[in-house]
Amino acid sequence: MNPAAFTIGVDLGGTNLRIGAYTRTDGLLETIQLATRLRDGREAVAYDMCGAIRRLADRYRQEMVLAGIGIGSPGPLELPSGILRQPPNLPGWDGFELRATVEGALGLPIVLQNDANAAALAECILGRGKSLGVDSLCILTLGTGVGGGIILHGKIWDGMSGMGGEVGHLNIWTEGGMACGCGNRGCLEPHASATGVRKSAEEMIASGTASGLAALYARNPAFDARDVAELAGAGDAGAQAIFEKVGRSLGIGLASIANTLNLPLYVLGGGLANAWSLFSPALFEELRKRSYVYRLNSGKTHVVTAELGPDAGLLGACLLPFHYPPA
Numbered sequence: 001m002n003p004a005a006f007t008i009g010v011d012l013g014g015t016n017l018r019i020g021a022y023t024r025t026d027g028l029l030e031t032i033q034l035a036t037r038l039r040d041g042r043e044a045v046a047y048d049m050c051g052a053i054r055r056l057a058d059r060y061r062q063e064m065v066l067a068g069i070g071i072g073s074p075g076p077l078e079l080p081s082g083i084l085r086q087p088p089n090l091p092g093w094d095g096f097e098l099r100a101t102v103e104g105a106l107g108l109p110i111v112l113q114n115d116a117n118a119a120a121l122a123e124c125i126l127g128r129g130k131s132l133g134v135d136s137l138c139i140l141t142l143g144t145g146v147g148g149g150i151i152l153h154g155k156i157w158d159g160m161s162g163m164g165g166e167v168g169h170l171n172i173w174t175e176g177g178m179a180c181g182c183g184n185r186g187c188l189e190p191h192a193s194a195t196g197v198r199k200s201a202e203e204m205i206a207s208g209t210a211s212g213l214a215a216l217y218a219r220n221p222a223f224d225a226r227d228v229a230e231l232a233g234a235g236d237a238g239a240q241a242i243f244e245k246v247g248r249s250l251g252i253g254l255a256s257i258a259n260t261l262n263l264p265l266y267v268l269g270g271g272l273a274n275a276w277s278l279f280s281p282a283l284f285e286e287l288r289k290r291s292y293v294y295r296l297n298s299g300k301t302h303v304v305t306a307e308l309g310p311d312a313g314l315l316g317a318c319l320l321p322f323h324y325p326p327a
């Protein structure tokens, strides 16, 4: 690879649009952050994206070769066509031809991936995969939803049409499962996301059995998962029970992934992963109980929090052209 090559990566989110220029030797050279103008429509967002890409391309092309442009997009995303399918974080974007729109505007090929797959690639190449010396992993991003990505021997496993690795929709509860945005009940996502923590807290408050959570609601009706974690950390039994269920849900989900793929590394990212000390005991209890593959490989299997933080998606988008060179 030419050392004087740079890429441009785009992290397309429902709130922020981030565009970065990147080299393998120096990492992110510059990042442009814009608000995602969802209200102005998808064409407006694509216009902003292409404008920022052009700005970075023009600036760094004076010294280096542009090796490619990578975009991480919320899913469901159909590949290789690059058409979005009812993405919950981008309302009104169903059927949007993201690839054709951006390539048409720029006159350049792009490397497009689901954002969680891009984050998984970054964590593998630059984060935990690198520090632990392994080239396969599964990442679970515990945020508003539960994103998932799988890397097998350094390559993204995105399935037949780009929709593989959606471990947030593993079916983990057959009874009493919460409703999921995908239309199913009992998926991992509503049980292990920040949204799910808030919802569980609301249910406990409504049942009248959780005085600590009720007091939290009285103080701050807009409380979020972080507030519930703080309450749990202070010893509140109701809040602790919520995170124990989060841990059990993750443990059940990870047991299925471990039994299927026997991976060396499982990475938990996203804001809710900060509550690791609250949910990890229940996670490991379930994982050990339910996965003989994990038990037999317990010394060699790592279940850890992510190393890269909020830049993982953008870094992954920047890495895409290096690992999947545009035709």
Ligand SMILES: [Zn+2]
Pocket: 168, 169, 180, 181, 182, 183, 184, 187, 188, 189
């Ligand atoms: Zn689901």
